[in-house]
Amino acid sequence: MSGQRKNLGQPDEVISDDHIETSIVRLGDLTVGRSVQQPGWRWTTHVQPKVSGDWCQARHVGVVLQGRLHSDFADGSSIEVGPDDVFDIAPGHAGYVIGDDALVTIEWEGLRTWYSPIAIGERVVVTLLFTDLVGSTETAARVGERSWGDLMARHNELVRRAIDRHRGREVDTTGDGFLVSFDGAGRAIRCAIDVRAGSTELGLQVRAGIHTGEVDIVGKGVRGIAVHEAARIAGAADAGEILVSEVTRALASGSGATFGAGTSHDLKGIEGARVLYPVGDFA
Secondary structure, X not given: OOOOOOOOOOOOEXXXXXXXXXXXXXXXXXXXXXXXXXXXXXXXXXXXXXXXXXXXXXXXXXXXXXXEEEEEEOOOOEEEEOOOOEEEEOOOEEEEEEOOOOEEEEEEEOOOOOXXXXXXXXXXXXXXXXXXXXXXXHHHHHHOHHHXXXXXXXXXXXXXXXXXXXXXXXXXEOOOEEEEEXXXXXXXXXXXXXXXXXXXXXXXXXXXXXXXXXXXXXXXXXXXHHHHHHHHHHHHOOOOOEEEEHHHHHHOOOOOXXXXXXXXXXXXXXXXOEEEEEEEEEO
């Protein structure tokens, strides 16, 4: 297929809520939405009571077609965007529409994470994905600092697109990798497969570990033994490999994901051996 076309006037999905409506279309790996926020819309008024927490934890990337938006950040800084401004608004912000005109934006990041299912202070069950680039130091030395910076930017963008597409929540960046939480094991595995495929196309090798367990939500972060176990699982993976824990494999059994034979691993700092399964693809 040489080209695709869809129209936001005939969207694949419409997400509507108080003072805001977003029309979404999907073109392969790309998800694009047109969001219309009415005058008077404020994150603290119209979203915060539904999700808890002091700040929006979505990353928004897009362009303003009409109206103005002001966003305050947790670190005390702020940003204001208006017509023709291209924006990248990081997690940890609270925004509101300025003036009497509706805010109209086109976005390609953050469309799926307006309403986080996780409230700060809760202890919840999540599926955690750790990714890590293999041989990044050697690759950087081979291609040079400038080319490596461009390559990393492209890699990070593809990871964040995959996170948004599969409704994950970026928790942290870990050097050359990411920590992401999901409310479903199948979505975490699909995201990892997309990241692996995209990284391979860039000439990079990624390894990943996925585990499901209880965590404490602390600010934007997550804490608990499940986090350490997911990190150790990622560390046990070979280049290009995605390993999942036994509990994640069981939860994803109806998702269509395929797995190789399980093997026993002793994970540093984790009591008792764990059986880990390599991910193939989706049937």
